Every structure is written in C-alpha cells, then in structure tokens.
Amino acid sequence: MSSVLLVAEHDGESLNPATGRALSCAASLGEVDVVVFSSGADAVGTEAAGLEGCTRVRHVTRPENAHPLAATLAPQVVELAADYDYVLAPSTTFGKDLLPRVAALLCVPQVSDIMEVVDPRTFKRPIYAGDVIHTVRVPDGVKVVATVRIASFPAAGSASGPAPVETVSSSAELPSHTRWVGLAASGGDRPDLQSARRVVSGGRGVGSEDNFRVIYSLADRLDAAVGASRAAVDAGFVPNDMQVGQTGKIIAPDLYVAVGISGAIQHLTGIKDAGCIVAINKDGEAPIFEVADIGLVGDLFQILPELESALEGLDA
Amino acid sequence: MKILVGVKRVIDYNVRVQINREGTGVVKEGVKMSVNPFDEIAIEEALRIRERGDASEVVAVGIGPSAAQQQLRTALAMGADRALLVETEDELQPLAAARILQKIIERELPELVILGKQAIDDDCNQTGQMLAALWGRPQATFASDLKIADGVATVTREVDSGLETIEVDLPAVVTADLRLNEPRFVKMPDIMKAKRKPLDTLPLTELGVEMPAALEAGVCEPPPKRAGGVKVESVEALIAALKEKGVLA
Numbered sequence: 001m002s003s004v005l006l007v008a009e010h011d012g013e014s015l016n017p018a019t020g021r022a023l024s025c026a027a028s029l030g031e032v033d034v035v036v037f038s039s040g041a042d043a044v045g046t047e048a049a050g051l052e053g054c055t056r057v058r059h060v061t062r063p064e065n066a067h068p069l070a071a072t073l074a075p076q077v078v079e080l081a082a083d084y085d086y087v088l089a090p091s092t093t094f095g096k097d098l099l100p101r102v103a104a105l106l107c108v109p110q111v112s113d114i115m116e117v118v119d120p121r122t123f124k125r126p127i128y129a130g131d132v133i134h135t136v137r138v139p140d141g142v143k144v145v146a147t148v149r150i151a152s153f154p155a156a157g158s159a160s161g162p163a164p165v166e167t168v169s170s171s172a173e174l175p176s177h178t179r180w181v182g183l184a185a186s187g188g189d190r191p192d193l194q195s196a197r198r199v200v201s202g203g204r205g206v207g208s209e210d211n212f213r214v215i216y217s218l219a220d221r222l223d224a225a226v227g228a229s230r231a232a233v234d235a236g237f238v239p240n241d242m243q244v245g246q247t248g249k250i251i252a253p254d255l256y257v258a259v260g261i262s263g264a265i266q267h268l269t270g271i272k273d274a275g276c277i278v279a280i281n282k283d284g285e286a287p288i289f290e291v292a293d294i295g296l297v298g299d300l301f302q303i304l305p306e307l308e309s310a311l312e313g314l315d316a
Numbered sequence: 317m318k319i320l321v322g323v324k325r326v327i328d329y330n331v332r333v334q335i336n337r338e339g340t341g342v343v344k345e346g347v348k349m350s351v352n353p354f355d356e357i358a359i360e361e362a363l364r365i366r367e368r369g370d371a372s373e374v375v376a377v378g379i380g381p382s383a384a385q386q387q388l389r390t391a392l393a394m395g396a397d398r399a400l401l402v403e404t405e406d407e408l409q410p411l412a413a414a415r416i417l418q419k420i421i422e423r424e425l426p427e428l429v430i431l432g433k434q435a436i437d438d439d440c441n442q443t444g445q446m447l448a449a450l451w452g453r454p455q456a457t458f459a460s461d462l463k464i465a466d467g468v469a470t471v472t473r474e475v476d477s478g479l480e481t482i483e484v485d486l487p488a489v490v491t492a493d494l495r496l497n498e499p500r501f502v503k504m505p506d507i508m509k510a511k512r513k514p515l516d517t518l519p520l521t522e523l524g525v526e527m528p529a530a531l532e533a534g535v536c537e538p539p540p541k542r543a544g545g546v547k548v549e550s551v552e553a554l555i556a557a558l559k560e561k562g563v564l565a
Contacts (some may be wrong), residue, residue, distance in 0.1 A: 011477070047420075070445065071454050095474040097457045100410065100445035106466065109411050109531045112440045122534065127439050128333045132342060134438075135534030142529050178454040180483040194476050240460075240495050241478055247494055249476065255563045267325070272542050278554065278562045284547075293545035294557045306551045312563060314555070 001121065002030030004086040007077060010036065010044040012066070017195035018090035020051055023148040026088050027053030028117050029144075035080060035168075037073050039066040049162040052141065057165040067180035068094055074101040075172040081106060091147035092194065092200075103145040111136060111146035114274070125149070129246040130269035149196075151252035151273040183194045190216075193242065196225035198255040199274075201244055204231035205260020205281060205300060211236050214304045215259060221308050229249070231259045245270035259298050263288030280304070317464075317486075319362040322417065324352040325384040326355040333401075339535045350352045351387045356430025357492040360499040361462060362430050363395045370464050371428070372399045377420055379413055381405050385515060392510035395500040399513070404520035409438075411528045414446035419523050421451060423491040426487065428469070433458050433491040444491035452482035469477075476501035479562050 006026045009016040012173045013305055026032045035047040035058045035170070042059075049057045058080070064072050077098070078106045081087050087102060088093030093111045103110035115133070116124040121144065138144045193199060200222060202215040212232075227244040228237065245267040252273035259269060259280045268291055271277060279292035281298050288294040296303060327333055327342070328350040334343045347468035351359075360373045376399040378384045388399035402416050421429065421462040434441035448455035456462075460479065461472035464486070473480045474493045548554050 002485035070450070070457070074449065087359075093458060095456070096441050097445065098474060099330055100442035101449040101455065103412060103442070104414060104446035107411075108443055109409055109529055109533065110440075110446075112442060127536075129439065130335050130539055132335060132536050133539050137532040137534060139529055139532060156343050175454070177485040179457075179483040181483055183475075183480045185478040185480055194479075212535065216523070226477070240455075241474065241476075248420070255558075272539070276419075276561050277542075277545075278558070289547065290544045291542045293561070294554060295545070295547040296554050297547065303551060307554065310551050310555055311564075 001086040003083065003231035003256040004030045004088060005077075005084040006031045006032050006034045006079060007087070007089040007095070007098065008034050008036045008048055008053055009042065009068070009092060010038070010041060012038060012041050013043065015044050015047040016090070018081070018091070018092045018150045019048065019233065020156040021153045022148040023051055023053050023156040024086060024153040025114060026086070027116065027156070029086055029120060031055040033084070034119055035060060035064040035077070037068070037076060039063050046162070046167045049165050050159055051225050052157040053161045054156075054159065055137045056163050058168045060168050060170050062170055064174050068098070069102045069178050069180055069277045070098040071178040072174050073098055074105055075174060076170045077102045078105045078172055080168070080174045084143070084145045085144070089147055091149050096184040097148045099145060099147050106143060106145060108145055109138070111138065112223070113149040113195060114146050115149045130272070131149065131265070137305045149250065152249050156226060174257070180276055190224040191227040192217065193244070193248055194228050194251060196253055198222050198224035199227050199251060199253045200257040200259065201261060201313070202232055202237070202259050203229035203261030204235060205235060206232060209237045214301065218304050221311050222255070224255070224257070229264070229267050231264070258288050258309070259304065261288055263291065264285045317428065318375065318424065318426045319365060319430060320364045320421065321355070321396065321429070322375055322376050322390070322431040322443070322477045323348050323355050323359065323376045323378045324432070324435045325378065325380050325387045326435055327531050329353055333493045334471070335538065336537045339537060340533070341536055342537050344415050349383070351390050352432050352435045354436070354492050354494075354500040356433060357494070357496050359391050359394050359396060359428040359543045360491060360497045363557055364497065365428075366466060375400065378402070379404065379408060381552055382517070385517070388515055389510050390502065392513045392515065393506045394500060395506070397513065399515040401515065401517045402523060403517050404519050405469045405517060409530045410440045410442035411446055412525075412530065413443050414450055415525050415528060416520070416523060417443070417447050418450045419525055428464070428486060429489045430509055431489065431550050444489050448489040451489070454488040455488065455491070456482055456484050456488060456491040460493050462490060462496065498504045502534050509539070552561045
C-alpha cells in the first residue's frame with residue numbers, strides 16, 4: 001500500500017474544509033497521514049483524526065508554525081517526506097504557495113490541480129483556464145508531489161472511530177528571512193466563499209456597490225456566501241477576494257445563483273463543478289444560460305425581492 | 317538595486333485555444349502570442365519601483381524559442397533596461413525554468429525577482445516558489461501590494477481568507493497577482509526605442525543546467541461539457557424547480 005502525506009490547512013482553530021476534500025483524493029492513492037503544523041492547535045488534529053480516510057494524524061508543534069509561511073513549513077514537510085510515496089496539499093492559496101517550494105527542495109516536478117486520478121501515477125489537470133484537460137504522468141521512481149483541485153472531490157465523511165494522533169518533533173532548521181505581519185480577513189459572518197454549500201454571486205448587471213445589497217440580502221436568506229464576477233470586481237462593486245472564476249476562486253457549492261452575470265469563460269471555469277446553477281439575467285442570450293440548470297430571464301431588481309419573499313417560510 | 321523579471325511567451329489570452337488533431341497539445345501555428353498577463357504586471361511593478369528611485373535597473377529574462385524575443389521587446393518597450401533570452405525549442409516545465417532562472421540569478425545577482433504568479437498556458441503556479449526554494453531565499457506569492465524599504469519587502473498577498481501581509485528580507489522572489497497594478501500601454505516611440513536596447517540571447521545548452529525529472533505529457537482533451545438546463549418563466553417556477561432538484565426543502 002502506498003503512503004500519502006497530506007498537509008492540513010487550518011487557521012489555528014479549525015481545519016479548512018479544503019483539507020477534507022483533498023483527503024478524498026488522497027485516500028484513493030494509499031494510506032493517508034494528515035500532518036498538522038501549528039504552534040499548538042490540538043483541536044485541528046482531533047478534527048482531522050475524525051475524517052474518513054485519515055489513517056493517522058501527525059502533529060508538528062513549533063512556535064514558528066503559528067502562521068502558515070511556506071518558507072517555514074517547506075523544510076518541515078521535506079523532513080517528513082522521506083517516508084512517503086506522495087506529498088499532497090489542497091490547491092488553495094495555502095497549498096499553491098507551499099507545495100512547489102517542497103517539490104523544488106525534493107528536486108521533483110509538481111502536479112498542480114489534480115482533478116482526476118487516472119492511475120496511481122497518472123492524473124488529469126486543467127490547463128488554459130480549464131479549456132483543455134491535460135493528462136500527466138509522474139515518472140517511475142519519482143515521489144509524487146501534487147496539489148488537489150478541491151472542487152473536483154467530495155468532502156471526506158466522518159470516520160467510525162478517530163485515527164490516532166501522534167506528536168512529531170521537528171529539528172529542521174527554519175529561516176528567519178520571512179515574517180508574518182497580519183491578516184485582514186474578509187467576509188464577516190457569512191459562510192466562507194470557498195467552502196460554502198450555497199453561493200449567490202453578482203455581476204456587472206448589478207450595477208453598483210450600493211445595489212449589491214440585494215445580493216447580500218438574498219444570500220442571507222439562503223445562508224449562502226457571496227461571490228462576484230470579475231467584471232463586478234473590476235468595476236469596484238466588491239473587493240477582489242469575492243471573485244469567482246479562473247483568476248479568482250474555483251468553487252463547487254451545491255447551489256450557485258448567478259445574478260446579472262453574463263457568463264464569461266473565465267467565470268464559468270470557476271463554477272462548473274457546482275451542483276445546481278441558477279442564472280438570473282435580463283439578457284436571455286447570455287452564455288450563462290448555456291450552463292445553467294435553471295434560468296430565469298428578467299430584471300434582477302424585480303426578481304430578487306420576489307424570490308426572497310417566496311423563500312420566506314421555506315426551509316431554506 | 318537590480319530587479320529581474322520573468323517574461324513568458326504564451327498564447328494571447330483573447331484566443332480561444334484549439335486542441336490539435338493528435339491530441340498532444342494545442343494549436344500554436346498562426347495564433348497570436350503575447351506576454352503572459354501576470355508577467356506584464358511583474359514588469360510594470362519593477363518599472364514603478366525603478367521610477368520611484370528604489371531600483372537602478374530592470375532586466376527582463378525569457379526562456380523559449382527565438383520568437384520569444386518579441387515578448388522581450390515588449391518588456392523593453394514598456395521600459396525594461398535590457399533583456400536576456402535563454403533559447404530553447406523545448407517546452408520546459410516549472411522546475412526546469414526555475415533552475416535556469418537560478419543560473420541567471422548567479423550571473424546577474426539581482427536583489428529582487430518578480431514573476432507572474434502563474435502562466436496562463438499551463439496554469440502551474442510553481443516557478444516563483446521553486447526558484448525561491450532553489451535560491452534559498454524568501455517568496456512572497458500572489459502579491460497585490462509591494463513596498464520596499466531598508467532591504468525588506470513588505471508584501472500584501474491575496475490569500476483565500478483575505479489579505480495577508482508578510483515581510484521578507486531581500487533578495488527575494490515576489491509573484492504578481494492581478495491587483496498588483498495595471499500595466500501601462502506601450503506607445504509607438506517606446507517601441508522604436510526598444511529596438512536599440514540590448515537583447516542578448518544565450519542557447520540553453522551553454523548555460524550548463526542539469527535538467528531535472530519532468531512530468532510525462534499525455535493527451536489533451538476538451539473539458540466535459542456541462543449540459544444546459546431549462547428556462548423557467550417565474551419565481552414560483554424557479555422555486556418549484558429547485559425543490560424538484562432537492563436543492564430546497
């Protein structure tokens with residue numbers, strides 16, 4: 001049986017749901033050890049141990065691990081990597097930052113954004129903004145270092161019993177040339193866009209920053225996260241961390257409601273793994289309707305309030 | 317301070333790519349090629365740093381076929397001081413590109429290297445991080461703001477949870493995200509001026525880089541199509557359809 005090391009993403013308090021999705025991919029490749037680097041986040045290790053497909057949690061606790069810096073984490077991943085056939089991480093900004101540094105230190109190529117496992121060394125991944133799917137194979141005898149496109153894999157379920165959690169000491173020499181200063185978190189109380197079950201997004205058609213309140217309002221009614229198209233971001237309606245699409249976040253919610261979004265390729269790339277796509281747009285010819293499961297042509301400023309009141313009393 | 321920027325020649329982002337008949341790659345013949353958009357942002361940032369007096373020279377480096385000189389000329393027209401093309405007909409993967417850039421760094425000794433966060437052809441998002449690792453220096457990826465003072469770069473990074481700020485000691489590798497700046501338009505006189513700026517070419521074979529293991533390329537295929545669904549006429553019908561799909565209870 002192959003051995004897989006999966007690097008957990010977390011914020012010091014809880015496991016990022018991306019880790020659970022990456023675990024689903026990892027578990028199809030072998031026995032998975034989830035490694036948690038932290039300055040003492042016991043709860044995260046416990047959470048990881050409760051996921052189906054996790055064989056063991058390895059907890060590396062060092063004061064330097066208080067914040068996820070690639071330059072600090074990479075030598076510690078490399079220290080552990082010798083025992084594994086695979087080193088994986090979710091393809092989030094965390095994994096994308098860290099794993100290439102690990103791969104280079106190990107002198108191996110990296111597979112970015114695994115969307116499908118063809119065989120234990122062969123993977124499908126998107127290129128050209130998802131317009132082309134490329135199959136790549138890691139040569140025999142080379143350790144597989146890869147990031148997992150989380151929208152392509154389901155979240156791991158709960159294990160029947162928790163996996164063992166062991167503490168691993170690390171003696172890797174860590175650099176002091178990179179220092180964490182701060183994080184301005186976005187989103188407030190709404191669900192996290194990347195992992196939300198439901199997302200309502202607005203596009204250029206919403207018209208202004210002020211008008212975006214109708215999007216927030218519907219989102220709150222649905223307990224959904226709020227996203228936006230690149231056009232809405234570029235127009236300054238919303239901050240750029242809300243951008244959904246190839247150059248923003250690639251998401252796979254159960255329900256995606258696209259409001260006033262025409263459906264440029266780069267946006268569609270970000271949502272094509274969504275469960276159900278609903279499009280509301282006044283232009284019946286907009287490309288978004290070609291991919292939407294349910295389309296409604298009309299004025300969003302009439303439809304949204306109507307939709308919101310119709311949802312009243314439903315178990316949304 | 318010297319800044320080195322990476323310039324990759326890619327299919328222009330407005331081109332709808334076509335998979336070739338053999339399924340081994342995409343059609344590049346007769347297709348418009350451009351500077352990778354994220355690299356353009358990297359060049360722009362380097363120029364702005366130089367223009368505010370924090371750098372003295374901006375060197376653009378490309379790796380690719382002879383035709384990639386075009387893209388380096390664009391970098392020169394934007395304002396880079398000189399350019400260097402490491403010439404090879406092979407399509408190189410990020411680890412190989414990082415090794416080549418590392419060799420160039422040993423010659424040029426820049427204090428700052430700015431690359432695009434990813435190339436829009438292979439979408440790997442690896443080269444900057446790999447280069448930083450091989451060089452044993454800090455990396456600041458997905459930069460949306462970059463300040464330099466006293467040998468330290470303070471970088472705001474676009475991460476999934478918001479905007480993260482880190483400090484890195486120079487020399488360092490920074491990778492540019494979309495919001496870092498808006499690249500300038502190149503004007504005709506600048507294009508003429510760029511023709512007289514130095515552009516050196518160096519065959520890859522003369523660089524003495526040992527090529528690392530690479531991924532084996534398999535087929536290219538179109539993505540699975542998402543079938544369109546139905547259009548409904550009213551909010552009631554929309555809610556009924558959502559209930560039918562089990563999305564709403």
